[in-house]
Amino acid sequence: MTDTTTEMDGNVAELRNTVRDPKGQGDPKSYRISKDGETTRHEDAAWADKDLKMYTRDVHVHYGDNHAIKGVSVDVRPNEVLALMGPSGCGKSTFLRCLNRMNDPVPNARIDGTIALEGENIYDKDYDVVMVRLRIGMVAQAPNPFPKSIYENIAFGPRLHGLTDGKEELDEVVENSLRRAGLWEEVKDQLHQPGTNLSGGQQQRLCIARAIANEPEVILMDEPCSSLDPVSTNTIEELIMELKKSFTVVIVTHDMQQAERVSDRVAYFHLGDLVEVGPTNAVIRDAQDQRTKEYVSGHIG
Amino acid sequence: MTDATAQGSAPGGRRIDSDAFRSRLATRRRKGAILKYSGLIAICIALAILGTLLFSIVSQGWQGFLRTNVELEITYNEEIIGGDAEDIPSGAxxxxxxxxxxxxxxxxxxxxxxxxxxxxxxxxxxxxYDLQQAVRDEPELIGRTAQLSVPVSSTMDMAYKGKLNLDVDEGRRQLSNQQLEWFNQLQDDGRLHSEFYWGLFSNSDSRSPELAGLWAGIVGSFVMIGIVAAFAFPIAVAAAVYLEEFAPKNRWTELVEVNINNLAAVPSIIFGLLGLAVFLNTLGFPRSSPLAGGAVLVLMTLPIIIIAARSALRSVPPSYRDGALMLGASRNQAVMKTVLPTALPGMLTGTIIGLAQALGETAPLLLIGMQAFVAAPPEGINDTATAIPVQIYLWANAPERGFAEKTQAAIMVLLMFLLIMNATAIILRNRFQKRA
Structure with missing residues (x-):
């Protein structure tokens, strides 16, 4: 391991400040590679902090004695799909849950570092956790509609936060959210049937619609297709491409093909470290770190 | 392993063709069958015991719902009654x-x-007293004659139901020779009839079995159940929600948990003693009152409902709670809007089962003084009261022959109420599940 690291460090040092064309096909986009600590970065342009949707700096997560996330710094740009990729247990879900403070209720969890939404630290004492989750929505791994009607599922958030005035506006929000999640045509005649009667893929789109209804700025998705069949997965993936027009999406996936299909950039995690981050093509086709190389060639995971 | 191959009869020598493999298969099948049939036998034994119990209660008790009446021509004789309908002695x-x-x-x-x-x-x-009341209600009756069906005494009732041995000597018989002759005459004339005894539900306790009923006990029991439902349910749900959703997991909450589990196993008579010491002696609740009885039953039922409510809360998938949190609900909102509504049917089922247990409880009530003869339903929660199981206990101890079948009938009434409550629990659960 030590040997590999040294060798790799050498590689990176050599490549630093060089300009690469990962596909070798005359791709107009070129990447500069740099390395700080464990992380190799493929930088395609300079992004000022003020233009970033979110950024994290040196985030550490401890569950008791378990050091689950070891200093992760990553940027999330507006209207991009950022895929957090890596083998099981690499910390990608943990990191995702930090982005909207869903780790708060976990006993023994300690989160250090900065996680900022539009330049403001969401872990700040004055930052209300309800505001965090209102601005940063989330879709869970397994579809988890409430045991209520489809309508009530969508109306839950707007009602909770008083986002709508009167029933008509609420009806409108419900319809709009379902339309944007591509579910309206399928469920418009059964809005008052239990959401739990839908198929798995429909349930997941219901959960996405439920998240959209709050009009968040960022939507976090934790392996949203892991329990779905290929057809439903395809539908959700198309939906994600559609969603990035209005939202910023951070998606956790262990499926490299999925990351390639839906994401603009990839952050590859390994055992709590952010190993490599950059545009999807760059990371997958031109991985610099040995660990990323092994993963993309199918040796890990 | 090599043995198996060596013994293998198949030419190919595959292990699954060997005799040893087949005999292992047979053993496995046999063990499976033993497990299955022993379970079946256990259920049959349980059902047989239950069936015997029900059969013995029903076969001995069904006549308790019947009462023997005799058809008489009653003349409201003016000479005997006198003039003023309001003020006639019952002797007349x-x-x-x-x-x-x-x-x-x-x-x-x-x-x-x-x-x-x-x-x-x-x-x-x-x-x-019935005749007296009739005349009070309708003074015009005086001087008229009416065909009436009036209840016979308990001894006659027993004789008519065949529960009295009439072949023994007069000295050992409850009816004298003369009375027996009259009984036979009335029976031969077809004047004796069995009728359904509604008084079992509408009358209160009496020294005479043919007049005794459960009304006071039913009222007393349900007033106490009402007190238990009103206090134990909200307290238990609040406790369960706090312990499951909000309490930090530390030594202190662990201690509370262990204690609640232990309390649920404490014999009810000890709760009775506690009630006697705390509610009657310290707080001065009236003896034998529904208030004191209800308070004791609240204490007794609380841990049961807390445990049921906690397991109902624990069975709510964490994804519901997470789903609400993800949508920006506070912890409190997540619990109130998603977890609690989902757990409610389970909580209600647990509560009704706890109430049913409280309904059948006797020992703690006896200790707080509910063992007196009470001939009227309580007029308030501080009034002297009785309860159905206490009534059963009292009737079971009564010397009169007629109370034996009354006891069985009362047991059936109590079982009926328990059955209704458990059925309600099931119906509620199914309805909530359907809505979800």
Whole structure:
């Protein structure tokens, strides 16, 4: 391991400040590679902090004695799909849950570092956790509609936060959210049937619609297709491409093909470290770190 | 392993073709069958015991729902009653009833060769009060004659139901020879009938089995159940929600948990003693009152409902809670809007089962003084009261022959209430599940 690291460090040092064309096909986009600590970065342009949707700096997560996330710094740009990729247990879900403070209720969890939404630290004492989750929505791994009607599922958030005035506006929000999640045509005649009667893929789109209804700025998705069949997965993936027009999406996936299909950039995690981050093509086709190389060639995971 | 291959009879020598493999398969099948049939036998034994219990109660108790009446022609004799309908001694009506009996038996109005009290003893002592009340309600009756069906005394009732051995000597028989003759005469004339005894539900306790009913016990029991539901349910749900959703997991909450589990296993009589010491002696609740009884039953039921409510909360998938949190609900909102509604059917089921247990509880009630003869339903929560199981206990101890079948009938009534409550629990659960 030590040997590999040294060798790799050498590689990176050599490549630093060089300009690469990962596909070798005359791709107009070129990447500069740099390395700080464990992380190799493929930088395609300079992004000022003020233009970033979110950024994290040196985030550490401890569950008791378990050091689950070891200093992760990553940027999330507006209207991009950022895929957090890596083998099981690499910390990608943990990191995702930090982005909207869903780790708060976990006993023994300690989160250090900065996680900022539009330049403001969401872990700040004055930052209300309800505001965090209102601005940063989330879709869970397994579809988890409430045991209520489809309508009530969508109306839950707007009602909770008083986002709508009167029933008509609420009806409108419900319809709009379902339309944007591509579910309206399928469920418009059964809005008052239990959401739990839908198929798995429909349930997941219901959960996405439920998240959209709050009009968040960022939507976090934790392996949203892991329990779905290929057809439903395809539908959700198309939906994600559609969603990035209005939202910023951070998606956790262990499926490299999925990351390639839906994401603009990839952050590859390994055992709590952010190993490599950059545009999807760059990371997958031109991985610099040995660990990323092994993963993309199918040796890990 | 090599043995198996060596013994293998198949030419190919595959391990699954060997005798050893086949015999292992057979053993496995046999073990499976043993497990299955022993389970089946256990269920059969349980059902047989339950069936025997129910059969014995029903076969002995069904007659408790019936009461024997005798058809009499009653003349509201003006001379005996006198003028003022409001102020007639009940004794006068005893005479009127006796006259009716004399007429039915073809006896002369003036007793010559028999004791009139022997005749009085044939019909229920309650008849005179019924007649008195009838005249009070309707003074025009005076001077008229009416065909009435009046209850016979408990002894006659037992004789008619065949529960009295009439073949023994007079000295060992509850009916004298004379009375037996009258009984036979009435029976032969077809004047005796069995009727459904509604008084079992509408009358309260009485010294005479043919007049005794459960009304006071039913009212007492349900007032106490009401108190238990009103206090134990909200307290238990609040405790369960706090312990499951909000309490930090530390030594202190662990201690509370262990204690609640232990409390649920404490014998009910100990709760009775606690009630006696705390509610009666310290807080001065009235003895034998539904308030004191209810308070003791609240204590007894609380841990049961807390445990049921906690397991209902724990069975709510964490994804519901997470789903609400992800949408920006506070912890409190997540619990109130998603977790609690989902857990409610389970909580209600647990509560109703706890209430059913409280309904059948006797020992703690006896300790707080609920063992007296109470002939009227309580008028308030501080009034003296009784309860159905206490009534069963009292009747089971009563010396009169007629109370034996009444006891069985009361047990059936209690079981019926328990059955209704458990059915309600099931229906509620199913309805909530359907809605979800």
């Amino acid at each position: 009506f005893q005479e009127i009833a006796r006259n009716g009996l004399q007429k039915a038996l073809g006896l002369p109005p003036e007793a010559e060769d028999y004791d009139p009290s022997d005749l009085n003893a044939l019909i229920s002592s309650g008849v005179r």
